[in-house]
Every structure is written in C-alpha cells, then in structure tokens.
Amino acid sequence: MIEWDKSMRGSxxxxxxxxxGIGDAGGQSDLEITSRAVHAAVADAGLAMSDIDGLMTAGLSSSMWVVKLAEYLGIRPAFSDSTQIGGASFVAHLLVAAAAIRAGLCRNVVIAYGATPRGGSSVSATSPARAKLDPFPYEDPFEPFNPPTSYALAAMRHMHEYGTTREQLAEVAVSARKWAQLNPEAFRREPLSIDDVLQAKMVSSPFTVRDCCLVTDGAGAIVVTGSDRTADLRQPAVYVLGTAVAHHHRQISCMQDLTVTAARESGALALRRAGSKVGQIDLLQLYDAFTINPILFLEDLGFCAKGEGGSFVQGGRIAPGGALPVNTNGGGLSCVHPGMYSIFALVEAVRQLRGECGERQLSGAMTALVHGNGGVLSAQATTVLSRER
Structure with a gap:
C-alpha cells in the first residue's frame, strides 16, 4: 500500500x-443556479472571483461541464478537474484539490455542482436519454427501474440476511424529515411517520416513494484553499483532515456482496489519514439516496457492526436529540437531491462546524464525517472535517 504523506493532514x-435554487429554482438553468452558488461561496470566503484559479465540478447534462461552467463564470482556471464518479464526486474532489494546492498548481479552488431536474431542463439521473449514454449490459435487458431497483436489491438482501425490517428502513426517512423540519431550506418539511412511509406508493419492493430521495433543483459550492492562507479570510476555516475514495463495481449485478460497500475501505482510510476514530466524530452527513444507504454506511464506516444498522437507527438515535446526529439538513430524503447530493452534505457539515444552523445547530460540534456515494453503491468517498487543524 502506498504510504500517505502525513503532512497532507489538514493541509x-x-x-x-x-x-x-434549493427545491424548485423557478425555471432557472443548471448553469444559472450553480453560478449563483459559486458567487455566494466566494463572497462568503471574503474572496473575489479573480482570486479563483481552480475549478472542480461534475455534471449530468454535459460531457464538458467544467469547461461550460468556467465559461459561464467568466474565469480561466489554472487547474480544473471534472472527475465523474456520481454523487461521490464532490467529496472525492477534496483529495485532488489537496494534491493540486500542495503541488502549487492553484491556490483557491471552487468545488461546485448544480442541476434543475424539477423545475428546469437538467437531465434526470433516471431519464431514458441518460440510460442510453450509460448502459448496463447485464441488466438493461430486464428493464429495471434504476437506480431504485438496484438499491432495492441491496435492501432486500440486507433484510434477508440480517433480519432488517421495513420499519427500520422507514425510521431513516422519518429521522431525516425531523431534521428537515428544523431547516427552513429543506424542500419537504411536513410531518412524516413510519406508517406514512410504509403506506406510500410502492416504487420498487421494499421501497415506497418515501424510501427514495427527492427530485429537486439545487446547487452548492465550497471554496478550498491552503491552510496556511486561512487567517485573513472572512470565515473560520473548516480543515480537511483526511479524504479517501474506493470503488468496486458499476453495475449492481457485479457487486460481490450486496450488503458490503466500498465505504469499508474509503472510511477506514479517511479516518486513518485524519488520525481520527469513529468515537471522535460529532456528526455524520451520509449520502441517503435511499433508506438502505445510511444503514449500510453506518455499518461499513464502523459506527456499528455489520447487520446491526437497522436496529442502530431505531428509537431516534440518528434524529434530532439522538446520540448520533445524521444528515442534519434533512438529507437527500427530505432536503435536496438534484441528481447528485454530496456537495450539499459538505455544505451542511461546514455550516454545523461554523455554528450557522439555527434551530438544528448541534452544540459544540468539532468534527464531522461526510460520506458520498455514486452510482449503484458503486463509488464511495469519505472525508473527515474539523474546526481545528
């Protein structure tokens, strides 16, 4: 194994x-709302657009999205990257950003994403047009409704192997909704019960529509710089202690074990690089495209044993007031999900660590773990963030 340069920790x-544009952007395009998020993030940092010399992004609507976005922003970055590993992309971008800044390729990097599948013209992650561009040769002949069908396979296997119940899956959605009710930005804030989840319209067994993420508009952006340049900036810095990426498959039919994800590798490596243990993490932001996701990731990241994720989330443990805060903005299930989500998980972690979350603010939060997921449990990316370097 290649040894991690320990000086990269917190660099x-x-x-x-x-x-x-969270929720319904009123007909604005993906470029428009992403530009708004970028300009706001740069201003939040106390920088000017002329200070930005690095751009990292990924999109669903264009094969040259980073070039398109740079053109729209009117910038000419010295460094750019558009690595696309689905919803995990933006957490994974932190690893490349650290290397690029360390190598002197750029100083101030924007990582951004936006899409408008609800109110605008963005390509949906489940659209027929997109399916033609990204075929699954071993699965397409059976006409699955992906991604729900693939994630439903993982949920059914977990239920079969470990006795996970429908009520435990529903608890994930209910916990997310309780957080969303504390977040004015969240798209869905009405009350949600376990019975509401179970009795909703079936999508792909065992999932009802309430087990599945929202389809919303939305854009998010963060600004990343070297830790040695943070003292004079407007906001308190949130340090990136360690980041890691892992992927094993693209199609769910090629996944070796439907209950074990590559988060097992990315999580362990990110924590090791950060010099942290799971017991030192104050809050989690986990990619929750479906209710099975947080259960799998809690297990694979080491917060509970394999097979215990269902019982772990019961009793409001991950809800407001619970022992382990998870997805404090409401997540992809209740806050925002415009095709890819992890940029919003990063933004929420930063807001919590800076103490900006109002009614949902966690007291004394110092360290956050953010985990991104791409494809059909395909690509996993984990980062550990802290208020202290």
Whole structure:
C-alpha cells in the first residue's frame, strides 16, 4: 500500500460555502443556479472571483461541464478537474484539490455542482436519454427501474440476511424529515411517520416513494484553499483532515456482496489519514439516496457492526436529540437531491462546524464525517472535517 504523506493532514481548508435554487429554482438553468452558488461561496470566503484559479465540478447534462461552467463564470482556471464518479464526486474532489494546492498548481479552488431536474431542463439521473449514454449490459435487458431497483436489491438482501425490517428502513426517512423540519431550506418539511412511509406508493419492493430521495433543483459550492492562507479570510476555516475514495463495481449485478460497500475501505482510510476514530466524530452527513444507504454506511464506516444498522437507527438515535446526529439538513430524503447530493452534505457539515444552523445547530460540534456515494453503491468517498487543524 502506498504510504500517505502525513503532512497532507489538514493541509487544506474549506473557507466558503453556499447553496442556491434549493427545491424548485423557478425555471432557472443548471448553469444559472450553480453560478449563483459559486458567487455566494466566494463572497462568503471574503474572496473575489479573480482570486479563483481552480475549478472542480461534475455534471449530468454535459460531457464538458467544467469547461461550460468556467465559461459561464467568466474565469480561466489554472487547474480544473471534472472527475465523474456520481454523487461521490464532490467529496472525492477534496483529495485532488489537496494534491493540486500542495503541488502549487492553484491556490483557491471552487468545488461546485448544480442541476434543475424539477423545475428546469437538467437531465434526470433516471431519464431514458441518460440510460442510453450509460448502459448496463447485464441488466438493461430486464428493464429495471434504476437506480431504485438496484438499491432495492441491496435492501432486500440486507433484510434477508440480517433480519432488517421495513420499519427500520422507514425510521431513516422519518429521522431525516425531523431534521428537515428544523431547516427552513429543506424542500419537504411536513410531518412524516413510519406508517406514512410504509403506506406510500410502492416504487420498487421494499421501497415506497418515501424510501427514495427527492427530485429537486439545487446547487452548492465550497471554496478550498491552503491552510496556511486561512487567517485573513472572512470565515473560520473548516480543515480537511483526511479524504479517501474506493470503488468496486458499476453495475449492481457485479457487486460481490450486496450488503458490503466500498465505504469499508474509503472510511477506514479517511479516518486513518485524519488520525481520527469513529468515537471522535460529532456528526455524520451520509449520502441517503435511499433508506438502505445510511444503514449500510453506518455499518461499513464502523459506527456499528455489520447487520446491526437497522436496529442502530431505531428509537431516534440518528434524529434530532439522538446520540448520533445524521444528515442534519434533512438529507437527500427530505432536503435536496438534484441528481447528485454530496456537495450539499459538505455544505451542511461546514455550516454545523461554523455554528450557522439555527434551530438544528448541534452544540459544540468539532468534527464531522461526510460520506458520498455514486452510482449503484458503486463509488464511495469519505472525508473527515474539523474546526481545528
């Protein structure tokens, strides 16, 4: 195994963050709301657009999205990257940003994403047009409704192997909704019970529509710079202690074990690079495209044993007032999900660590773990963030 350069720990920090167009962007395009988020994040950092010399992004609507966005922003970055590993992309970008800043390729990097599948013209993650561009040769002949069908396979296997119940899956959605009710930005804030989840319209067994993420508009952006340049900026820095990425498969039919994800590798490596243990993490932001996701990730990241995720989330443990705060903005299930989500998980972690979350603010939060997921449990990316370097 290649040895991690320990001086990379905390070498970069997030110094600006913002969102735009959450929910329904009123017909604005993906470029428009992403630009709004970028400008707001740069201003939040106390920088000017002329200070931005790095751009990292990924999109669903264009094969040259980073070039398109740079053109729209009117910037000419010295460094750019558009690595696309689905919803995990923006957490994974932190690893490349750290290397690029360390190598002197750029100084101030914007990581951004936006899409408008609800109110605008963005390509949906489940659209027929997108399916033609990204075929699954071993699965497409059976006409699955992906991604729900693939995630439903993982949920059914977990239920079969470990006795996980429908009520435990529903608890994930209910906990997310309780957080969303404390978040004015969240798209869905009406009350939600376990019975509401179970009795909702079936999508792909065992999932009803309330087990599945929202389809909303939304954009998010963060500004990353070297830790040695944070003292004079407007906002308190949130340091990136360690980041890691892992992926094993693209199609769910090629997943070796439907109950074990590559988060097991990315989480362990990110924590090791950060010099942290799970017991030192104050809050989690986990990619929750479906209710099975947080259960799998809690297990694979080491917060509970394999097979115990269902019982772990019961009793409001991950809800407001619970022992382990998870997805404090409401997550993809109740706050925002415009095709890819992890940029919003990063923004929420930054807001919590900076103490900006109002009614949902966690007292004394110092360290956060953010985990991104891409594809059909395919690509996993984990980062540990802290108020202290």
């Amino acid at each position: 970069i920090a997030i110094v600006g963050s913002a969102t735009a």
